[in-house]
Amino acid sequence: MVKRTAGHRRPHRNVEISHAPIPGYMEAMAMPFSVLNNRELADLKPGTSVDFTLVVDKKRSYVERITIHRYENSEREPLVARRLKLLEAPQATVKPGDPVPDFTLIDQTGRSVTLSQLAGKVVAVTFIYTSCPLPDYCFRLANNFGQLNQRFSGRMGRDLVLLSISFDPVHDQPAVLEKYASTWKANPDSWHFLTGPLDEVKAVSRRFGLNFWAADFYVTHSLHTLVIDREGRLAADFEGNQFTARQLGDYVETLLSGK
Template sequence: MRRRGCLLILSLFFAVPRLFGETYSASGLVLFADRQHLSLKVSCQAIPGYMEAMVMTLSVRDSKALDGLNPGMLIDFKLEVRKDAAYAGQIHIRAYENATQEPMAARQLEILDAATSSLSRNAPVLQAGQAAPDFTFIDQERETVKLSALKGKVVAITFIYTRCPFPNFCFRASNNFGVLHRRFASRMGKDLVLLTITFDPEHDQPETLADYARTWTQDATGWHFLTGPSADVKNLCREFGVNSWQDEGLLTHGLHTVIVDRQGRVAANLEGNEYTAKQLADLAEAVMNRR
């Protein structure tokens, strides 16, 4: 009995340093970087054997570790669990790489990159902190929606076309918004508005968008599917970094989702499709809860 008691004490003795002295490889979506308080709020992916996916506020040891970090960026880092705090170290911003497995889709993005590289160099993409450009389009109910009229609410914007055949592109973007619409059902239209904008306005007229909207929800409160004049849509897409290109009957296109804060500023401009719907929802919630 005494021997078992000693073994238990020894086990606990060695377990405590392990609990508070471990380092894990981690990844997540930046929600907020606070240089003044040396902290970083991240929607973290699950770490097998340690934790589920969750939002964490982590300490950093030096403000330089936060250089270049903006909300909406995907990062890889080392999670250092110490007795006094959890620290983020060796932070690396993850460059966007297409996560889709469809060869045709991968080829399309290669064509898009080549075709729009010179255009992108001449047209800076709006980033966090900049004023979002105003626009006026019509939604699936033929109601007019003007961005500046939504000040005081957080607005999430994504860009799709209804004929997109790839599940990791427009389908995923719309599914992500479906998750937001369900998670924040009680805040839709009051604190949060979702705008899904087509970059194929010639085809995606309000009736087409109404059918598309019913794929995702039977009650689209606070969620508008927008179309407008082709030139206006194209100009808006370019400002947010969304380029599109005709290719063998399909539209090759980039992927961006934008969060606009209550003051009408860009809070985040997310590129690609590698973040999860939960991470996007965590980001929207963080912006909604800013005071």
């Protein structure tokens, strides 16, 4: 089901789709997909049910062959009605300049990590799940952090801390996150892969624009990379996945240098 299209606003044509589970590959969620041909978006509008083909290669993913799926009414297809209700629900988010509310989650070593304990440091936050199969989604966001980790190796932990929060806390327990973190040789003292009780993860995620459908563990998988300044305020929200690690790093550097 279409949530919104963005072909008219962005160089990268996108459509945000609430999709059913892809057995053995991906859970049900709503997320933005790239579209190579803008004509695919011509007849789409929010609430439209669609069928599509997902294409994935080593570096990117996109959808094609989008066709409108006809259904009779929401009473005959209650799943459709539930998705429509979720997509229309307002989401409260922390905006740039706002203080970020405190939270405590558990990292890959099983230790508690509390945001307020990181006061005085620049904190970068993103949201992932370890079984995400698309190379240009969670893996790309984690890899961006991997490059930050290398670029600022001398300041990690002392001035800069990275938080990668899993929005699949049922699966992504500390041992799973520890294995995932080893891909980037992440130091757990400065780069925390976080999980926790479902309700707590939901509360944190919703502040930054992610929403859960608790009954079916349905999630709106929007892509956000957040940067929190030394005073605990949200300094920037890098939405999507089209920015580069260098651009993110340059912004972090301005905060670290106090410019």
